[in-house]
Amino acid sequence: MNPTTPTEDTIDLKELFYILASQWKTILFAIVVSFFIALCYLFITTHSSKQLYAANALINFNHDQKYANLTDFNQKKQFLTNQIENIQSRLILDSVIQQNPFFNFSVSKIDDKNSNQNLVVKYSQNNLTVVDGNNKFIISNFEVPQRYLDQPLKLKILSPYFQLSDDKGKLLLKSRLNHDNQYINTNNFGTISIHSKDDIQQEYIIKVLSLAAANKQIKEQLSVKETKENSGILELNYTNNDQQQALNILNSILINYDENTNIDPNSIKNIQKFNYLDKQISTTRQNLLDAEVNLKKFTQQHQDFKLPKESELYLNTRIGLGLDLINLQQNLENTLRQNSDTAAVVSQITRQINSQKQEITDQETQMQILPQLQQEYIKLMSQVEINQQYLINLLGDYKKLLIARSGTNDTVNITETLVSPVLSAQPKKYLILTLSLFVGAFLGCLFTLLRSIYQTGVKSTELIEKELNIPVLGTLPLEKKTNNRVDNLTKNTTQWNELRNLRTNIQYALKNATNKVISVSSPSPKLNSSYIATHLAITLSQTNKRVVLIDADLRNGEIAYSFNYTGLKGLHDYLLSTTSYAEIIQITQFENLHCIYSGSNTDNAPELIESEQFSALLNQLSKEYDYIVINTPPILASAESVIISQYTSLNLLLAGFNQTPIQDLELSVERFKHVGTNLHGIILTDIPTGLQSYGYKYFYEL
Incomplete structure (x- = not known):
């Protein structure tokens, strides 16, 4: 080995790099596919009917x-770990589920997935409201036996009736809408109450989770962690499809x-306040939902309606009066919950409420001058605005009470709570797209390396020379070839320079040979020996030597195509004696280079090559040309190559880098030895750019 030859480890690293570089299309394809999958994921998640909040x-x-x-530090860390475990414990989460009985409840339409885009499910602590287009129904009670938990149940509503069956179609319960505890057929099933004013003809899938399954679901949707190390602050994040x-x-x-x-003397009073606000928030939210549904029906029936500007004053007045009345009623409720004597205050607030109601009545009388559609719109819109503003006020009070309560607690200090609005938890687009690029590149490289590992083709000249004891006369890099036409020949390329080096080795090898006949073959057709033979002949002709190129592949000759020859x-x-010697010698665009093309295809090629006429042709050509280059068919697929080897002085065999198994080369060598000839040199082709430095140049004298 040359002293400057890199070590084995260095060669492996270089080989790894150039293998990846040569397969850049595969890696790029993997990146594009990964990026496309990421785009599809983002499109599906951002356009999903169930938004994540x-x-x-x-x-x-x-x-x-x-x-x-x-x-x-470790003690503080352990303290926070204990608090996290406490928050996620069944003691806490089971209580949460019991306080939110419809948390473990899911509803979907039974027909097709697209129809679920119009299905809106609103959860509250007291009931569950399902809005399906223009239809709405409310489930206020849904108790099922333990054995039906965690199983899909089929709810079929055919107003004024509804029925429930299991996933096998067995009827479990039949009842009327808007009639609590009145069942036509219960089969000792359970208690279900459904209310609706609409004519519904639809089927739904209902699923109620068990306490254990609901507990597990909360844990999956809840994350608790310290904001940063040693900060002493825990961040709670809970995600759900319902805001x-x-x-x-x-x-x-x-x-x-x-x-x-923490249990303190004020805990009972605080719980009462929270319970009151929870009840008010739930009721107001339901009122707001009803008002929005009624307003939507009105706008759909009267799509061209628009409230005139002069009538907007009535709307604003109605909203202001309604909010004032609600505030007075809330003050009255707060006063009544106090323990002290509040009779005088209650009497005063009651008088204010009565006065406010009278103003609302007077305002309604004044609105009688407006058209009926305007009156109806003002009534519906004011209900929406009043309930919406009241709900915002209740949520604000809830937050203030929660913060005030935590502020007096020596154990828990809730410094920030996101109450309203709840932000939609969208996927991090740029992060996902960036990661998709890295994942695609990683998978592309991994696939390339695995394919290279499991491919059995030769990858080094050392292996060839060690196993076959035959020199490697040339190493040709892998270059993009649009076609085999010599019109596209580009000089001053890496491959062209390697062909010139190969020519030098061949000239030295033939220095004392009896003739200058060279055969070029390959173990299999995919290596395209005609391309190498053609370019080798061209480089030999540029040394002011007369060269003739023979395409002896009588079954599938391609050299005529390379030189744009259209003759037959x-x-x-x-060899069939149907044409003369002069007619088969074709002049090319390259000085000193002539060609004999394969001619028409045949099935009896071995017989023709073994004929005396072929031997005589080579003898005559040897007198007129300095070099004869013969392109022969694949050795393992035909017999012509080994027959021709008996007339040549130099037999060359192509081996594809990472393509040709060493076993194919060994079998080819045996084919030559079987007829008493030898294989004189190997040409390693399709080497990734940069790996040619692993090749060795030999100068043999035959």
Whole structure:
């Protein structure tokens, strides 16, 4: 080995790099596919009918004496770990599920997936509202036996009736809408109450989770972690398909955690306040939903309606009066819950409420001058605006109470709670797209390397020379070839320079040979020996030597195509004595280079090659030309190559880098030896650019 030859480890690293570089199309394809999959994922998630929402809260332990007294970092970390485990414990989560009975409830339409895009399910602590286009129904009670939990149930509503059956079609319950506890057929099933004013003819899939399954679902949707190391602040993040439910569940978790970690004398009063607000928020939310549905029906029936500007004053007045009345009623409720003597205050607020109601009545009388459609629109729109504003106020009070409560707690200090609006938890587009590029590149490289490992083709000249004891006379790089036409020949390329080096080795090898006949073959057709033979002949002709190129592949000759030859006469015709010697010699555009093309195809090629006429042709050509280059068919697919080897002085065999197994080369050598000839040299082709440095140049004298 040459002293400057890189070590084995260095060669392996270079080989790895150039193998990846040569397969850049495969890697690029993997990147494009991975990027496309990421785009599809983003499209599906962002256009999904079920949007994902996230509610967040922060719990600060820095004001807790127990945490503050801990000086060791590991002790503080263990303290926070215990709090996280407490938050995610069944003691907390089971209470949350019991306080939100419809959390473990799912509804979907039974017909097709696209129809679920119009299905809206609104959760509350007291009921579940399903809006399906223009239809709406409310489930206020849905108790099923334990054995039917975690199983899909089929709810069929055919107003005024509804029925429930299992996934096998067995009828479980039949009842009327809007009639609680009145069943036609129960089969001792359970208690279900459904209310609706619409004419519904639809089937739905209902699924109720067991307590264990619902607990597991909350854990999957809830994440609790420290904001940053040693910060003493825990971040709670809860995601859900329903915006309000995400808020309700997170707030329930906070309340239950607070109650289980600290019991103080004011806890009962605080719970009463929370219960009151929960009830008011649930009722107001339901009123708002009803008002929005009624307004939507009105706008659909009167699509061209638009409230005149002069009538907007009535609308704004109606909204203001309604909000004032609600505030007075809320003040009255707050006063009545106090323990002190509040009779005088109650009497005063009651008079204000009566006065406010009278103003609303007077305003309705004044609106009688407006057209009926305007009156109806003002009534519907004011209901929406009043309930919406009232709900916002209730949520604000809820947040203030929660913060105030946590502020007096020595154990839990909720410094920030996202109450309303709850943000949609969208996927991180740029992160996903960036990761898809890296994943695609990784998978492309992995596939390329695995394919290279499991391919049995030769990858080094050392292996060939060690196993066959035959020199490698040339190494040709892999270059893009649009076709085999010599008109596209490009000089001053890496491959062209390697062909010139190969020519030098061949000239030296033939220095003392009896003739200058060279055969070029390959073990299999895919290596395209005609391309190498053609370019070898061209390089030899450029040394001011007369060269003739013979295409002896009588079954599938391609050299005529390379030189744009359209004639029919060639070697086959000459061996059949249907044409003369002068007619088969074709002049090319290259000085000193003539060609004998294969001619018409034949099936009896071995017999023609073995004929005395072929031997005589070579003798005559040897007198007129300095070099004779013969392209022969694949050795393992035909017998012509070994027959021709008896007339040549130099037999060359092509081997494709990472393509030709060493066993094929060994079998080819045996074919030559079988007829008493030898294989004199190997040409390693299709080497990835940069690996040619692994080749060795030999100068043999035959």
